[in-house]
Amino acid sequence: xxxxxxxxxxxxxxxxxxxxxxxxxxxxxxxxxxxxxxxxxxxxxxxxxxxxxxxxxxxxxxxxxxxxxxxxxxxxxxxxxxxxxxxxxxxxxxxxxxxxxxxxxxxxxxxxxxxxxxxxxxxxxxxxxxxxxxxxxxxxxxxxxxxxxxxxxxxxxxxxxxxxxxxxxxxxxxxxxxxxxxxxxxxxxxxxxxxxxxxxxxxxxxxxxxxxxxxxxxxxxxxxxxxxxxxxxxxxxxxxxxxxxxxxxxxxxxxxxxxxxxxxxxxxxxxxxxxxxxxxx
Amino acid sequence: xxxxxxxxxxxxxxxxxxxxxxxxxxxxxxxxxxxxxxxxxxxxxxxxxxxxxxxxxxxxxxxxxxxxxxxxxxxxxxxxxxxxxxxxxxxxxxxxxxxxxxxxxxxxxxxxxxxxxxxxxxxxxxxxxxxxxxxxxxxxxxxxxxxxxxxxxxxxxxxxxxxxxxxxxxxxxxxxxxxxxxxxxxxxxxxxxxxxxxxxxxxxxxxxxxxxxxxxxxxxxxxxxxxxxxxxxxxxxxxxxxxxxxxxxxxxxxxxxxxxxxxxxxxxxxxxxxxxxxxxxxxxxxxxxxxxxxxxxxxx
Numbered sequence: 001x002x003x004x005x006x007x008x009x010x011x012x013x014x015x016x017x018x019x020x021x022x023x024x025x026x027x028x029x030x031x032x033x034x035x036x037x038x039x040x041x042x043x044x045x046x047x048x049x050x051x052x053x054x055x056x057x058x059x060x061x062x063x064x065x066x067x068x069x070x071x072x073x074x075x076x077x078x079x080x081x082x083x084x085x086x087x088x089x090x091x092x093x094x095x096x097x098x099x100x101x102x103x104x105x106x107x108x109x110x111x112x113x114x115x116x117x118x119x120x121x122x123x124x125x126x127x128x129x130x131x132x133x134x135x136x137x138x139x140x141x142x143x144x145x146x147x148x149x150x151x152x153x154x155x156x157x158x159x160x161x162x163x164x165x166x167x168x169x170x171x172x173x174x175x176x177x178x179x180x181x182x183x184x185x186x187x188x189x190x191x192x193x194x195x196x197x198x199x200x201x202x203x204x205x206x207x208x209x210x211x212x213x214x215x216x217x218x219x220x221x222x223x224x225x226x227x228x229x230x231x232x233x234x235x236x237x238x239x240x241x242x243x244x245x246x247x248x249x250x251x252x253x254x255x256x257x258x259x260x261x262x263x264x265x266x267x268x269x270x271x272x273x274x275x276x277x278x279x280x281x
Numbered sequence: 282x283x284x285x286x287x288x289x290x291x292x293x294x295x296x297x298x299x300x301x302x303x304x305x306x307x308x309x310x311x312x313x314x315x316x317x318x319x320x321x322x323x324x325x326x327x328x329x330x331x332x333x334x335x336x337x338x339x340x341x342x343x344x345x346x347x348x349x350x351x352x353x354x355x356x357x358x359x360x361x362x363x364x365x366x367x368x369x370x371x372x373x374x375x376x377x378x379x380x381x382x383x384x385x386x387x388x389x390x391x392x393x394x395x396x397x398x399x400x401x402x403x404x405x406x407x408x409x410x411x412x413x414x415x416x417x418x419x420x421x422x423x424x425x426x427x428x429x430x431x432x433x434x435x436x437x438x439x440x441x442x443x444x445x446x447x448x449x450x451x452x453x454x455x456x457x458x459x460x461x462x463x464x465x466x467x468x469x470x471x472x473x474x475x476x477x478x479x480x481x482x483x484x485x486x487x488x489x490x491x492x493x494x495x496x497x498x499x500x501x502x503x504x505x506x507x508x509x510x511x512x513x514x515x516x517x518x519x520x521x522x523x524x525x526x527x528x529x530x531x532x533x534x535x536x537x538x539x540x541x542x543x544x545x546x547x548x549x550x551x552x553x554x555x556x557x558x559x560x561x562x563x564x565x566x567x568x569x570x571x572x573x574x575x576x577x578x579x580x581x
Contacts, residue, residue, distance in 0.1 A: 121512070
């Protein structure tokens with residue numbers, strides 16, 4: 001049973017606040033779309049909320065896609081996001097399965113090590129990470145960035161998946177072993193498919209984080225051909241001091257925002273459950 | 282014999298599943314963190330292999346550097362501002378969207394989370410445009426109410442620019458904590474609300490005597506989470522929006538570390554700032570936990 005607010009004036013006031021905040025969230029997005037269709041003249045002469053003039057400058061999209069090489073950055077971001085999520089997932093699933101189902105001497109300590117690493121600021125390792133990757137010749141290599149992102153996924157992945165594997169009934173494994181399956185077979189054929197909901201939740205939360213990640217990207221990549229979208233957006237913004245191409249900048253922002261918005265709209269529930277799982281440490 | 286080979290198989294399996302992840306984790310997470318502590322003891326430009334051991338020298342220099350103190354002050358400014366701004370609004374939204382029976386609650390909830398799925402870089406660029414002196418939204422809006430065109434450089438005042446970083450940081454953070462508090466409110470049994478309803482408690486009383494005490498654990502966790510992520514991560518928004526300027530007035534520990542290491546090639550000094558961030562976050566977390574200690578409330 002839930003009760004609403006009885007006083008209509010209070011109710012209207014609360015609605016107003018909620019609507020106002022919604023506008024503050026949605027409006028910048030709408031405005032990004034509108035600004036992506038303007039030319040420079042409209043930026044300098046019109047109000048920021050003015051509608052773009054007809055004809056709309058659709059060329060801003062193709063211009064930023066080709067001239068600013070967003071085609072390449074989009075692919076770079078995509079490969080790095082998918083690669084590191086898959087690698088991180090398989091590594092954390094394997095460890096989580098053993099920690100949940102095959103207790104051994106020291107497994108408790110190991111679990112604690114992974115989970116408590118979430119408490120140490122990542123930034124502490126940032127400088128050494130650069131030199132480590134440099135000495136491994138992994139600077140400017142997508143695979144280097146993939147390794148680092150995958151590693152950063154482990155703590156959260158293991159934390160959530162240990163809980164998940166523990167919640168699956170033991171009989172499933174026993175049945176599989178009686179059927180003559182090996183440990184490996186049981187994991188890949190029975191347990192991993194069963195843990196799909198957990199895996200998907202972790203994957204989505206990480207896809208969003210990695211697609212949006214900036215600082216590791218900018219430290220490990222300085223070759224413009226290997227930039228990810230956020231790294232390029234930051235560089236492009238700095239360039240705007242010398243050449244004003246606001247329309248293309250906003251078009252570039254859209255190429256960065258739209259994919260995560262789609263993921264968010266499709267997987268809203270999963271994201272919410274991932275957040276609650278991660279925060280109840 | 283049979284059981285022995287089964288045991289070997291089991292051990293092999295454990296090793297095969299544990300070791301790759303562990304080695305990977307050590308190489309890309311544990312090792313850099315330990316190296317960070319080690320580097321902080323050297324004077325090192327990063328350009329050559331030549332490192333000079335200076336012991337705690339970097340730390341001595343650090344505490345003599347007024348910019349470090351400025352950065353710590355700014356970090357705490359952002360922590361306090363974000364904790365207050367985010368927690369008040371996130372709690373308000375969470376209660377409004379669960380307890381008030383609004384028809385559009387689901388819609389609002391999905392909308393409010395959107396800033397959390399957008400890159401901080403994009404958020405920084407959008408807010409830079411809001412603050413832009415010539416073509417920005419804020420000046421154009423204010424100009425509607427004045428006879429002359431307003432052209433304030435919002436990010437240009439050494440004394441106030443740090444304030445301008447709060448709105449984007451709060452705006453971007455609310456959805457995440459709102460979701461956490463909503464989940465916590467939904468765990469409260471309806472029977473408790475029904476009982477308080479029968480006693481004639483209004484919304485405000487229900488909030489004070491029921492909702493707030495029962496979500497207090499979650500609020501505590503959220504405050505600590507905001508504090509840690511701000512101390513460790515607020516430099517991204519700083520770096521995108523102001524690069525620590527003007528004149529170091531918005532420098533935070535993270536941005537100063539980045540600047541010292543990757544712009545001025547004082548990698549040892551940068552690493553020492555990294556250690557400072559670790560120490561400051563740990564101490565702050567412990568103090569916060571002490572301050573917020575309260576008997577946990579058991580659900581009857």
